[in-house]
Amino acid sequence: MPSAPSPWWRYAVIYQVYPRSWADADGDGLGDLPGITSRLPHLVELGVDAVWISPFYPSPQRDAGYDVADYRDVDPRFGTLDDFDALIERAHALGLKVIVDLVPNHSSSDHPWFQEALAAAPGSPERARYIFRDGRGPGGDSPPNNWRSKFGGSAWTRITEADGSPGQWYLHLFDESQPDFDWSHAEVRSEFEDILRFWLDRGVDGFRIDVAHGMVKTEGFPDAPDDYDLAVDPTASQPMWDQPAVHDIFRSWRRLVDTYDGDRLLCAEAWVRPDEALARYVRPDECHHSFNFGYLMTPWRAADQRESITRSLEAVRSVGAVQTWVLSNHDVVRHATRLAVPQTTTSVIPGIGPDDPQPDAELGLRRARAATALMLALPGAAYLYQGEELGLPEATTLPPDVRQDPTFWRSDDGDVGRDGCRVPVPWEADRPAFGFNETGATWLPQPAVYGQLSVDRQRGVPDSTFELYRSLLALRRDRGLGRGELSWLGGFGTDVVAFAVVAGGTTTTVLANLGDTPLALPSQLDVLVTSGPARRDLLPDTTVWLDGDLSGTGGISSRA
Secondary structure, rough: OOOOOOOHHHHHEEEOOHHHHHOOOOOOOOOOHHHHHHHHHHHHHHHHOOEEEEEOOOOOOOOOOOOOOOOOOOOOOOOHHHHHHHHHHHHHOOOOOOEEOOOEEEEOOOOOOHHHHOOOOOOOOHHHHHEEEEEOOHHOOOOOOEEEEEOEOOOOOEEEEEOOOEEEEEEEOOOOOOOEEEEHHHHHHHHHHHHHHHHHHHOOEEEOOOOOOOOOOOOOOOOOOOOOOOOOOOHOOOOOOOOOOOOHHHHHHHHHOOOOOOHHHHHHEOOOOOOOHHHHHHHHOOOEEEHHHHHOOOOOHHHHHHHHHHHHHHHHHHHOOEEEOOOOOOOEEEOHHOOOOOOOOOOOOOOOOOOOOOHHHHHHHHHHHHHHHHHHHOEEEEEOOOHHHHHHOOOOOHHHHHOOOOOHOOOOOOOOOOHHHOOOOOOOOHHHHOOOOOOOOOOOOOOOHHHOOOOHOOOOOOOOOHHHHHHHHHHHHHHHHHHHHEEEEOOOOOOOOEEEEEOOOEHHHHHEEOEEEEEEEOOOOOEOOOOOOOOOOOOEEEEEEEOOOOOOOOEEEEEO
């Protein structure tokens, strides 16, 4: 009997849309759902399988929608539920799956539950849905422990009780307007299962789960270790991250989504280490995807790339899962800029501001194209972030008065935040706001260079980044690279990442030159696509896909 077809998500390429910044139909400067719907044909032209849409729920927007006040509706700034239904219908008609963001670690402080908690007394059922604790020291004037917010400052904020007296403290691992839920509470678990059903019943094909590693905290809320080393320590050694009981939540969610047809997806945003810890999120009865942030953070150095890829594939192979590759998203500096700075122990860097040294845009784009060509050849699934197919750099010269990221406003170490990767996308060079809308209004200003990189300036131009992405995605699908087996190739020197991917009897050889000198290409294989100029030698910071197998003609092959 023929084998059953693989679920769609197993080898999919999924494109992230940040609603505020993709397309604005009503001209108010903020992107919206009708704008997304109008531009869905772009994703079909590009060649992706699905679209993941960041939060569009009712929210005070203190953290760009990741502070949710109502999980079952659409913020009027983005449209209506009818607009969402129209988006789903149009996407499905075009053959695109739709993934929506779920934010279960915390709500907005405007959420009715939190407002009820503020009005209730200590120890009340209303406060039990969140994490309220008495303070330490005389009068409870010190926070319950030493935990820090990811956005800077303490992770605890003290409230004033209804009678005007100093009250309890509540936990917020992010902004003070984002109080953490208590996931040991049965009502919280039941509520989110109902929220999942609400959107599944509307036709969504899955969920990207925000802060998936932070929903459960160590019992007793002990102080965090003072000597914690973010670069090397297992994430679970921190009492607020990657705790074992979080996996029970995902098992219950997996059972729920499996009752729906169509292979619905769960994707965990879990910033955890080591790779074996990340693999636990994609065990057969948990999530389907978990972003490989270890790979995203890997420097553009050949030895680091080989080690990261090998480790990543081995980790998921142990649980029978696929790896999920990613290079950019709405929380990190775009890789067209990130790869332009000196590559040290990690390629993740804080935001870049106008007073910082400015990156080499030409070098960054060349490396970004090469890195994408390397990533899209790897077995498994992949995620793209809006605008990377245009080679958009980070907006590095945004002045302080336009910035909106709470990371910037809460930072005590000069972190300029994440606004630079969230600037509206350019569609048409000679239109207002580069085609983002008809009025020219934008919630963040667009750099002038974005006009030169707009979709209409790149469509049909053979060497453009947009056409490179289209070629890579078409070849990836045609040659089955996502479902292939990777074998490393030797004999090309320490500065070259060389491997073959075999899928369905077809072999694709991939060479990425991360060194300083050109590499002579094997004459016996034809070039399928290259991230740089088409030549018989491979220039530095360039990746090429070749048609055929080199294992018997030079290098030594070893399975990853």
